[in-house]
Amino acid sequence: MGCELLQLKIDMHVHTCYSGDSLITPEELVFYAKKRGLDGVAITDHDRLDGALKIAAETDFLIVPGIEISSSDGHVVGLNVTERVPGKLGASETVTRIHDAGGIAVACHPIGLFKGSLGKHTNSSFDAVEVINSSAIPFSYAVRQSMKIASRLRKPGLAGSDAHYSPEIGCAYTVVNAEPDANDVVKAISKGLCQPFGRSIPVTIRLKRIIAINKRRL
Secondary structure, eight states, X not given: OOGGGSOEEXXXXXXXXXXXXXXXXHHHHHHHHXXXXXXXXXXXXXXXXXXXXXXXXXXXXXXXXXXEEEXXXXXXXXXXXXXXXXXXXXXXXXXXXXXXXXXXXXXXXXXXXXXOOOGGGOOTTSSEEEEEETTOSSHHHHHHHHHHHHHHHTOOEEEEOOBSSGXXXXXXXXXXXXXXXXHHHHHHHHTTOEEEEEOOOOHHHHHHHHHHHHXXXX
């Protein structure tokens, strides 16, 4: 394995316009990811996989296809899944369905307000825990508590921006020791060959996102 392939910077939680509540187009996704110095992104649209698969097929940029599933116990991210996983199932059943679909299950933003957090439903059946989510509120508390959960469960920690607006991409990312291939990336994560980094989305960018969303609705 070449040295240039060992340290991939990947934003593990990005939404596109296929989510409905995101403004990010496929072109903006790749442009801003490269601008932020990322080697790849995981597309995790809400309860749908088609956009992620379509974008992955149409670009040479590294895309890890994923889905953020609205389980009855909170939100769960499935990474590198081959088929859509239905929502409104319990967390444990959702994790099983993700594994059946060939992916790994991530407890995304397990702590935080207004985000469908899993809280006590985060358990050892998950493959990883999102310990840094740039849009989580309150940010420092959410990171601290999420890291405690990952440590208690002895699971790898991931970081993602949870971007819904292009300038938010890359506010958090995970460094993964892997080949630039989605299958290799998730295998490396499962082995704990990853490290999370990131910060909160600045207030100014959050406000610009709100303004942009409101303009689109007019």
